[in-house]
Amino acid sequence: MTDTITANGPVPELVEGPLRPVAEPVEAQRPGAPLSTLDLLEAEAIHVIREVVAEFERPVLLFSGGKDSVVVLHLATKAFAPGRVPFPVLHVDTGHNFPEVLAFRDETVERLGIRLEVARVQDYIDDGRLQERADGTRNPLQTVPLLDAIAAGRHDAVFGGARRDEDKARAKERIISLRDEFGQWDPRNQRPELWSLYNGRHTPGQHVRAFPISNWTELDVWRYIEREGIALPPLYFAHERDVYARDGMWRPVGEFSRPRENETVERRTVRYRTVGDMSCTGAVESDAADLAAIVAEVAVSTLTERGATRADDRLSEAAMEDRKKDGYF
Incomplete structure (x- = not known):
């Protein structure tokens, strides 16, 4: 075999014969399969949960036993597996809840070994701090017990299962949303969240609400529940x-x-x-x-x-x- 000389050096002359096998590219060089929508939503939610736990001292998860809070709790178990969820759950009990949901709530926290904190609207009605509404609904009466429970537990971050597709007001909410010293929210004074960077700065007495599944839709939630069983x-x-x-x-x-x-x-x-x-x-x-x-x-x-x-x-x-x-x- 002779070599052909070029400006870049000798080039081996081609020789007839069996071809040598080409080495397979290593796995790292192959493009990975694209993540599904559910994979991306899950990754974002877990990132938010971990960021909040890393940045805040006493987070808590609002847990009613409803599907959205169940999904957030499931995401938290995945975020910290194989360890336990490192924060308690809080339920504001109106006293008018479905019995099936309360039973499921208790079974879930016992199975996961999580501490359950309960604020009861009925206690506030009994001692005169709240009064029954004429229409009979107690949902609007949950606000005072919730804020008192946050203050009593010194919780500086409160996870919720709210999603932007549920309501126009929730569509305005940031993923990390500041509440002032009175627990109130100002929709005109919210912080930008560019490049998935979240600002959790707050002064004593303030807290934030964190919504890991804010970008999910109802269909996303059900497809995820189905996928995860x-x-x-x-x-x-x-x-x-x-x-x-x-x-x-x-x-x-x-x-x-x-x-x-x-x-x-x-x-x-x-x-x-x-x-x-x-x-x-x-x-x-x-x-x-x-x-x-x-x-x-x-x-x-x-x-x-x-x-x-x-x-x-x-x-x-x-x-x-x-x-x-x-x-x-």
């Missing part, structure tokens, strides 16, 4: 229940939700899209008895779960924003 209270799935129609919703018949004289009780197959005070949360007719059916149902829905099933959000155009300004979730 997350357990939920049974009333999220189709079941038979005595209900009556009011304001375009099916209200449950129970101790804290009674039909009026002109309202007829019917036995219907329903499920709940969101869980709140029994006196203001409606069901939707549905035969979706498993996660796949719920995902398919939510995919074609044109109303958010709060718009479709929460009477307390219909009190005014700015009902949610007014409550949030006062310190509500």
Whole structure:
């Protein structure tokens, strides 16, 4: 074999014969498969949870047993696995909650070994700090017990399961949202969150609300629950229940939700899209008895779960924003 001389040096002459095998590229050189939408949302949420735990001294998670708070708690378990979740959970109990949800709440915290803090609206009514509303709903009464529980626990960061697609007021919320010394929120005075950088600076007495799944939609939540096999209270799935129609919703018949004289009780197959005070949360007719059916149902829905099933959000155009300004979730 002779070499051909070039300006760059000798070039070996080609020789006929069997080709030598080309080395396979190493794994690191291959482009990885693209992350799915759920993978990206999960990574963002876990990043937010870890950042808050690293930056704040006494975080707490608002946990009602509803699907969004269940997902945030599940994300927290993944964020700190194999260790335990390093903060307690807090539930503001209206006294009008669905029994199935309270049972699920207690089972969950016991299984995970997490401390549960409970602030009870009934205690405030009993000692005169709050009064029952004429409409019977207690959801707006949760604000004072919540703020007192935050102050008593010296919690400087409060995780919540709110999402921007739920309501116009929540669409204005930052992922890390400052509350002043009175626990109030000013939608006109919010901090920019560029390049996923979060400003948690606060003075004594202030705290922040942290919303790890802020960028998720209801469909994202259900697809994630399906993928992860997350357990939920049974009333999220189709079941038979005595209900009556009011304001375009099916209200449950129970101790804290009674039909009026002109309202007829019917036995219907329903499920709940969101869980709140029994006196203001409606069901939707549905035969979706498993996660796949719920995902398919939510995919074609044109109303958010709060718009479709929460009477307390219909009190005014700015009902949610007014409550949030006062310190509500």
